[in-house]
Amino acid sequence: MRTDETLYELYWQGEEKAADELVLRHGDILTLYINGYLKDMHEAEDLMIETFALMFARRRPVSGEGSFRAYLYRTARNLAGKTKKKHRILHIGLETLPFEIPSGELPEAGLFNSERNSQLYMALEKLKKEYQEALYLVYFEDMSYREAGKVLGKSESQVTNLVHRGKKSLREILGKEGFEYYDD
Template sequence: MDNGESSYRRFLAGDDNGMVELVHEFRDGLMLYLRSYTDDISSAEDCVQDTFIKLAVKKPGFNGKSSFKTWLYTIGRNIAVDHQRRFKRNRDVSLDDYGSVSDEADIEQSYLITEQKINLRHAMRRLKEEYQQVLYLTYFEDFSNEDTARITGRSRKQIENLLYNARKALRAELVKEGFSYENL
């Protein structure tokens, strides 16, 4: 598969299986990325659904200036940012509207297979949001610095600086947890 572009083009041509392939391919990774914006797995799930609904209903054109995955994650980020704006305006929501914390652990454990990755993810949560986002996109989703810059709306140089500082902060968090420096 060419990073989702052919599946999306097939969907636009009338093959609904193209959208099914996109959802299966990108749902989990997009959800974990958007969780860093929403800070709540249930809201991240809503944003992921809204992202795929936008693709299915509005059928925005993919121009090929970036990879399909970069384009999709940018749409998801914009939806999550809009979601957070609405959330801040409507803070008077009952606690029943939020998903349980155990849902988040189950989803992450199924996606992050090894214990090292789980420990890494926990350490990342203690970092600043911008550090979490740049580390996740770069190392978990294998985006280049240029693609990460497009997704986050920053320059490539800003991403390089953020990555440097994020790795330094992550190393300090992992050392606090007892990981030896040689393993980093």
């Protein structure tokens, strides 16, 4: 499979199908990422298209594995920031966060999942924006700390600290709500 950076270079060499493949690879996830800022799926879709348009309108400096994706997300983040001055929390897939409720509190799995997700959303709303973003990029976009740093305009060690502090804050908030947070 060709890397994003290879496809981007092929696009600039005249292979327009390379652009289509990049949009297929990243379009849906990028839309969800933008929607986390805007809370408006239609506007997020428009900004996703605008993000790719910017990437394909002028050649960007992408070299090294992961640099295309980092540049793409940074561009999307900047557009979303310009579109909405006051950001809200990122709504992310919560099933993958490592936490559990003390046993025996909710007997039905469906009720448990609903309550768990509700409590986790409320806990995430209480986190600082920078913690939310770092956790989202690292855990849900599967970016390395270095890639997330490129998106956030921070160093790898700064992202490491943000993730650590974000998890610690989330653990404290969930503890106050009666949840047990564990870290594998």
